[in-house]
Amino acid sequence: MNSSSSSSPAPAKRPRSYRPIPGLGLSLGISLFWIGLVVIIPLVALVLMSLRLDAETFWNVVTNERALMAYALSFGSALVAAIINLFFGLLLAWILVRYRFPGRGLLDAIIDLPLALPTAVAGIALTATFGPHGPVGEMLADMGIQGAYSRLGIVIALVFIGIPFVVRAVQPILKDIQPELEEAAATLGATRSQTFFRVILPALRPALLTGFALAFARGVGEYGSVVFISGNLPNKTEIVPFLIMTKLEQYEYSQAAALAFVMLIFSFGILFALNRFEKARRRLPRIVEATA
Amino acid sequence: MTARAATNEALWVRVLLVVIALAFLTLFLFIPVGLVFGEALSDGLATYFAALTDPDAGAAIRLTLITAAIAVPLNVVFGLAAAWAITRHDFRGKGFLVAMIDLPFAISPVISGLVFVLLFGAAGIFGPMLAEADVHIVFAVPGIILATIFVTFPYVAREIIPTMAAKGRDQELAALTLGATGFQTFFRVTLPNARWALFHGVVLCTARAVGEFGAVSVVSGHIRGETNTVPLHIEVLYNEYQLTSAFAVATLLVLVALLTLVAKQAVSWLENRRVVA
Numbered sequence: 001m002n003s004s005s006s007s008s009p010a011p012a013k014r015p016r017s018y019r020p021i022p023g024l025g026l027s028l029g030i031s032l033f034w035i036g037l038v039v040i041i042p043l044v045a046l047v048l049m050s051l052r053l054d055a056e057t058f059w060n061v062v063t064n065e066r067a068l069m070a071y072a073l074s075f076g077s078a079l080v081a082a083i084i085n086l087f088f089g090l091l092l093a094w095i096l097v098r099y100r101f102p103g104r105g106l107l108d109a110i111i112d113l114p115l116a117l118p119t120a121v122a123g124i125a126l127t128a129t130f131g132p133h134g135p136v137g138e139m140l141a142d143m144g145i146q147g148a149y150s151r152l153g154i155v156i157a158l159v160f161i162g163i164p165f166v167v168r169a170v171q172p173i174l175k176d177i178q179p180e181l182e183e184a185a186a187t188l189g190a191t192r193s194q195t196f197f198r199v200i201l202p203a204l205r206p207a208l209l210t211g212f213a214l215a216f217a218r219g220v221g222e223y224g225s226v227v228f229i230s231g232n233l234p235n236k237t238e239i240v241p242f243l244i245m246t247k248l249e250q251y252e253y254s255q256a257a258a259l260a261f262v263m264l265i266f267s268f269g270i271l272f273a274l275n276r277f278e279k280a281r282r283r284l285p286r287i288v289e290a291t292a
Numbered sequence: 293m294t295a296r297a298a299t300n301e302a303l304w305v306r307v308l309l310v311v312i313a314l315a316f317l318t319l320f321l322f323i324p325v326g327l328v329f330g331e332a333l334s335d336g337l338a339t340y341f342a343a344l345t346d347p348d349a350g351a352a353i354r355l356t357l358i359t360a361a362i363a364v365p366l367n368v369v370f371g372l373a374a375a376w377a378i379t380r381h382d383f384r385g386k387g388f389l390v391a392m393i394d395l396p397f398a399i400s401p402v403i404s405g406l407v408f409v410l411l412f413g414a415a416g417i418f419g420p421m422l423a424e425a426d427v428h429i430v431f432a433v434p435g436i437i438l439a440t441i442f443v444t445f446p447y448v449a450r451e452i453i454p455t456m457a458a459k460g461r462d463q464e465l466a467a468l469t470l471g472a473t474g475f476q477t478f479f480r481v482t483l484p485n486a487r488w489a490l491f492h493g494v495v496l497c498t499a500r501a502v503g504e505f506g507a508v509s510v511v512s513g514h515i516r517g518e519t520n521t522v523p524l525h526i527e528v529l530y531n532e533y534q535l536t537s538a539f540a541v542a543t544l545l546v547l548v549a550l551l552t553l554v555a556k557q558a559v560s561w562l563e564n565r566r567v568v569a
Contacts (some may be wrong), residue, residue, distance in 0.1 A: 019381065020465055020468060021380045021381065021461065021464055021465065021468065021474075021477075022468075022473075022474035023376060023380070023474045023478070024377060024380075024381040024383065026373070027372075027373040027374070027377040027380075027381075028373075028375040028377040028381070028383070029373075029391065030369065030370060030373035030374075031370065031373050031377050032375075032389075034370040034374075034445075035389070035392050037398065038438075038441055038445055039392060039395055039442070039445065040392070041411070042407030042410075042411060042442065043395075043407060043410060044407070045407055045410045045411045045416075045417055046403070046407050046410055048417065049410045049416075049417070065518065069514060070367075080306040088313070088316050091309060091313050091316070092316070092317075093311060093315050094309065095309055095310050095313050098300075099306055099309075099310060101310055108318070109553050109556070109557050110317075110321065110553065112553055112556065113294070113321060113325070113549060113550075113553060114321070116499055116502025116503075116548075116549035116550075116552040116553055117325075117503070117545070117546065117549040118403075118502070118505060118522075118523050118545045118548075118549070119503070119505045119506065119523075120505040120523040120527055120542075120545075121328065121503070121528050121542045121545045121546060121549075122324070123325055124328070124526065124530055124538060124539065124542060125324035125325060125328045125542070126324050128324065128327045128328070128331055128539075129319075129323050129327055134327070135323060135327075136323060146460070149307070155304065156320075157304075159320060159323075160320050160324070163320070172560055175387045179299060181337065182299040183299055186299055192301055192302075195299075195482070210564045219305075220400070221398075221399065221400025221402070221403070222363055222400070222401075223400065223401050223402045223505070223506035223509075224401065224505035224506050224509075224523070240400075241400050241401070241402035241403075241506065242402075244402050244403070244406060245402060245509075245510065248406065248409060251414075251415055253409070253410055253413065253415050253416065256406055256410075257406070257410055260400075260402075260406055263400060263403065264399065264403065267399065267400070268398065269397045270398075
């Protein structure tokens with residue numbers, strides 16, 4: 001075991017960094033074992049399986065018309081929903097932090113419901129609401145808008161799923177903004193809207209972006225709430241996760257893996273960009289901290 | 293007319309913003325959740341309870357509970373171990389470990405299920421081997437449990453790590469100095485300090501385990517009374533146009549979700565009270 005030390009010319013016996021707290025081996029061992037078993041091995045299987053296709057087939061599977069439509073739909077509707085959530089998330093965070101009105105505490109708690117509610121339940125509940133016989137769906141139908149079984153339906157489901165991410169990202173930052181900042185702006189003659197757009201919004205921008213990215217990433221992969229409300233028509237309202245399911249049901253494992261592989265690359269790209277962004281943000285002194 | 297502070301909006305702006313926000317929540321949250329109960333009770337209480345006491349519903353509830361009872365404790369052990377390693381030790385590659393813990397959050401539920409079909413399915417990597425040994429993982433209970441573990445994997449760790457990091461190492465070091473063993477330190481110092489975070493993590497983990505749909509849907513095979521969890525049972529009923537029954541069973545999951553929120557509020561209330569005291 002220790003024979004390796006004999007090969008190098010007697011290194012000065014540098015003491016291993018002293019660890020006063022025991023249990024690194026055990027805890028790290030359990031962690032790595034579990035991560036390896038539950039996460040790494042399955043993901044390696046995914047890569048191996050998609051590589052069973054030759055390059056031409058792989059390319060064909062992920063770029064044929066149906067797949068491209070599904071990717072465009074998944075990423076497109078997630079983007080639209082995340083933009084909608086950016087506005088309403090900021091609005092909700094704003095009224096929850098800044099205003100006092102009856103039922104505020106309850107509202108604050110209920111914001112997390114989309115995260116806690118199983119997606120299948122969200123799916124049937126939203127379909128019942130926005131479907132042709134639903135209370136909102138009927139109103140939309142009168143205006144000539146199809147709420148469920150359409151692309152709009154997918155966006156509706158993703159708005160529902162994504163809203164807590166933006167609210168919860170913005171809320172703590174909004175709470176931390178020092179009132180002195182706004183007072184200073186007002187003293188210097190800024191109108192309320194100028195203060196909002198030039199002082200408050202810039203301070204919230206990183207949090208808004210974080211919430212946006214989280215909502216977007218969640219929306220891209222969302223399945224349960226979408227399949228009920230979308231109708232799953234190929235080339236029209238078929239999202240990538242549903243297309244993957246279809247391939248699996250046809251026992252086209254490698255094709256399903258290839259579609260999933262491309263999707264994962266995109267998802268990781270988003271996560272990576274988010275991580276980089278957060279790091280960059282930490283390096284910059286934030287207004288909030290600079291004035292604290 | 294009362295003067296308003298320069299750092300607040302006019303009353304009509306405030307009212308308007310609150311009204312818009314409430315309208316948004318009504319449209320996306322209150323009406324849909326209310327409709328679940330409305331539809332479930334639309335044929336009366338007898339039909340409602342008949343849907344809940346149906347044998348297939350019973351089997352689904354049992355399978356869901358078994359799945360959660362296996363997945364949650366395993367993820368608790370992992371979460372505690374990961375938190376101990378990450379917050380109480382320094383080692384290279386810590387950032388990588390943290391990123392790995394977050395990974396399942398970034399993966400579509402369908403892909404989370406797919407990976408296990410690719411491993412253990414009939415045409416999967418270990419498929420032929422398993423077929424020879426007559427072991428069924430995919431389209432059977434083990435697959436459901438594996439997929440659930442995968443999607444619930446980050447919850448406990450994600451809740452405990454920030455709390456343990458914030459508490460720092462001083463108390464553990466003091467305990468060790470006073471002669472406590474590692475395990476004594478862990479069980480008498482670390483665990484009590486992190487108990488609310490642990491509780492919250494367990495609640496979130498359980499809620500997700502009970503409600504997971506996409507990942508479980510891929511590996512289940514939808515065999516009635518055998519491999520249907522509660523969310524899958526709802527899907528089957530819904531697709532068979534047994535809407536009232538589907539919504540009736542869905543009310544159970546809505547109640548679980550609401551309980552989760554109550555638990556979260558209770559935890560933050562207890563934590564705040566401790567800080568004040």
